[in-house]
Amino acid sequence: MFQRFGHLVAPYVVRFVNWVLQLLGLNIQTGDTFYNAVHFFIYDSIKIIFLLSFMIFVITYIRSYFPPEKVKALLAKFRGIWAYVVASVLGVVSPFCSCSTVPIFIGFVEGGIPLGVTFTFLVTSPIVNEIALGYLFVTFGPKIAILYTLAGMTIGIVTGLLIEKFNLHHLVEEYVYKMKMGEMEAEVMTRKQRLIYAKDSVVDIVKDIWIYVVIGIGIGALIHGWAPEDLLTKYAGPNNPLAVFVGVLFGIPLYANAVGTIPIAEALISKGVGVGTALAFMMSVVALSLPSIILLKKVIKPKLIAIFVGITGAGIVLVGFLFNWIL
Amino acid sequence: MMMEIKILGSGCKNCTTLTKVVEEVLGELNMEATVEKVTDFQDILGYGVMKTPGLVVNGTVKFAGRIPSKDEVKKVLEG
Numbered sequence: 001m002f003q004r005f006g007h008l009v010a011p012y013v014v015r016f017v018n019w020v021l022q023l024l025g026l027n028i029q030t031g032d033t034f035y036n037a038v039h040f041f042i043y044d045s046i047k048i049i050f051l052l053s054f055m056i057f058v059i060t061y062i063r064s065y066f067p068p069e070k071v072k073a074l075l076a077k078f079r080g081i082w083a084y085v086v087a088s089v090l091g092v093v094s095p096f097c098s099c100s101t102v103p104i105f106i107g108f109v110e111g112g113i114p115l116g117v118t119f120t121f122l123v124t125s126p127i128v129n130e131i132a133l134g135y136l137f138v139t140f141g142p143k144i145a146i147l148y149t150l151a152g153m154t155i156g157i158v159t160g161l162l163i164e165k166f167n168l169h170h171l172v173e174e175y176v177y178k179m180k181m182g183e184m185e186a187e188v189m190t191r192k193q194r195l196i197y198a199k200d201s202v203v204d205i206v207k208d209i210w211i212y213v214v215i216g217i218g219i220g221a222l223i224h225g226w227a228p229e230d231l232l233t234k235y236a237g238p239n240n241p242l243a244v245f246v247g248v249l250f251g252i253p254l255y256a257n258a259v260g261t262i263p264i265a266e267a268l269i270s271k272g273v274g275v276g277t278a279l280a281f282m283m284s285v286v287a288l289s290l291p292s293i294i295l296l297k298k299v300i301k302p303k304l305i306a307i308f309v310g311i312t313g314a315g316i317v318l319v320g321f322l323f324n325w326i327l
Numbered sequence: 328m329m330m331e332i333k334i335l336g337s338g339c340k341n342c343t344t345l346t347k348v349v350e351e352v353l354g355e356l357n358m359e360a361t362v363e364k365v366t367d368f369q370d371i372l373g374y375g376v377m378k379t380p381g382l383v384v385n386g387t388v389k390f391a392g393r394i395p396s397k398d399e400v401k402k403v404l405e406g
Contacts, residue, residue, distance in 0.1 A: 067392050068377040100378050103368050107377040184375030184388045197393055 016046075037225030044217045044263060048135065049210060052259070053202050055134030059093075060201040063130070064194040066094040068104050069184060071121070075113050083117045084160050088153040091124030092133075101295050109172065110181050116164025123312055124156030127287045131205065135262045147323065148279060155287075155315035162311050163304075171304035212260035220263035223271060233272030238327075243277045244320035248313055251284025261285050275327045280320030287312055330360035330404070335371045335381030335391075345380040345394050352400045360404075 020042060071090045078086045101122065108118040128149050137145040189197070236243040265278035288309055296305055332349060336342025346364065353360055365371055365383075374383060378392035382400070389395075389403045 064393075069375070069391075072377075103372055103377045103379070106368070106372055110372075179369060179372060182373045182375035184391065187390060193399075196396065200394065 016042075033225050037221045040224050041217055041221040044220070045214055048138070048213055048217065048259075048263070049206065051138050052131060052134060052209075052213070053206055055138075056131060056202045056205050057198045059130035059134065061194055061198040062093060064189055064197050066090065068094065068100070068107065072108055072111050072113060075108070075117060075121075076111065081161075083114065084120045084157045087117045087120040087160065088124040088156040091121045091156055092128045092149065092153065094125065101292055102298050105296070105299050106176050106179055107181055109176055110179050114164055115169055115172065116160040116162075118160075119163050119308065120156045120160030123159045123287060123308075124153055126289075126292070127152035127155065127283050129286070131209065131259050132262065132282075132286065135259055139262055139266050144275070144279075144327070147327075151279075151319040151322070152283065155283075155312060155319065158315055159308065159311045163307065166307070168304055168307065171301045171307075173299050173301065176299050209259050213263070216260035216263040220267035223264065223267035227267070227271045229271045232268070236268070236273040236277055238274030238276065238324040240274070240277075241321060241324075243274065244280050244317055244324065247277050247281035247320065248284040248288075248316050251281050252288045252309075252313075253290055254285050274320075274324040276320040276323030276325070279323055280316050283316045283319070284313070287316065330358065331385050332360050332362045332404075333365050333383035334362065335365045335374060335376050335383060336379035337366050337368055337371070339379065341394055342380040345382060348394065348397055348400055349382070352397055352404060355397075356401065356404060358404060 071094050074090065075083060075087055105118060105122065108121070109115060133145060133149060136148055236247075261282045265282050268278045269275055293305055293309065296308075300308075334342060334346050334349065336345070342364070346362070349362060353362075365374075371379065371381065374381060374388050376388060376391045380394060381391040382389045382395065382403070384403055390399070395403075
């Protein structure tokens with residue numbers, strides 16, 4: 001559907017881009033490197049922001065059915081492996097901003113949700129967030145979007161299972177277990193309230209992320225125009241396993257919104273970088289970002305943070321290998 | 328008894344917006360109330376709220392996890 005929609009608006013966007021270029025007094029030929037870069041930049045910015053808005057609207061509407069209180073109640077009903085699977089599914093439909101990481105962590109652990117299940121939720125949620133997913137779908141098509149989602153969920157489930165298996169409860173700060181959480185009745189929203197909530201979220205999120213999108217697409221455009229294809233293919237192509245590793249390491253200190261990294265990943269792939277290498281880099285930026293690690297320090301001991309980063313990082317590297325191999 | 332309003336949130340953008348909405352509504356209704364910001368997440372969790380912002384009126388959580396519209400806040404404050 002998105003593809004078809006893209007084709008429908010494409011001619012208008014192209015005409016608009018040409019018009020802007022003429023206004024700027026730029027007389028450039030189709031096929032020129034500079035033309036390609038500028039064209040990619042403007043065309044993509046408009047297309048992506050438009051499609052993202054639509055995507056955010058639909059997903060926040062669904063999301064309004066899954067506030068954290070409800071997620072917690074749902075999770076408490078499942079036992080064994082199913083609890084992990086459900087936690088990862090809920091992680092996909094119930095994203096939260098990094099400022100809620102700590103309250104959600106405490107709320108879950110205090111409410112008797114196993115530590116591993118809590119981690120599954122906290123790991124899956126940022127990797128497979130709705131904006132990134134919609135964007136991946138538009139940029140790379142359904143196959144990669146679905147594979148990415150499954151990979152993100154698997155990484156979350158495995159991280160959670162291992163943390164639970166190692167029995168690391170003593171690495172959670174003690175006060176977390178002592179906290180008393182209040183009871184609150186989750187509000188039941190009407191359809192109209194949900195629609196307004198979805199609309200407000202579109203405005204809010206687009207206001208927050210457009211700059212990342214534009215910067216990301218700008219870097220993407222530069223890569224499209226000037227990155228040396230033969231070098232990238234040689235050193236970061238799908239046949240170089242080390243590149244996946246380097247990509248993940250590079251991702252950790254980078255703090256960018258997921259949507260900013262997608263156009264960069266797309267441009268890198270078009271220049272010969274392996275799909276798995278580029279996606280692993282993306283996952284690392286969102287799942288292992290320094291700010292969320294610093295937030296987690298409030299509730300868990302450094303050793304557990306190291307274990308979490310180690311397991312999740314290894315999972316991302318493996319997924320990178322897998323994607324390079326099968327795609 | 329004077330109405331007690333608490334705004335739950337660790338200082339993110341949404342909490343500031345909610346504070347503004349509440350103050351505007353209070354002004355429009357010409358009501359007086361004590362408005363207090365609760366920023367400590369232990370206290371916020373004490374109300375059972377995991378996703379901010381939250382609005383508490385006289386000790387009861389009315390909204391959590393989203394910014395209610397002015398009309399919604401009005402309804403709650405008029406009780």
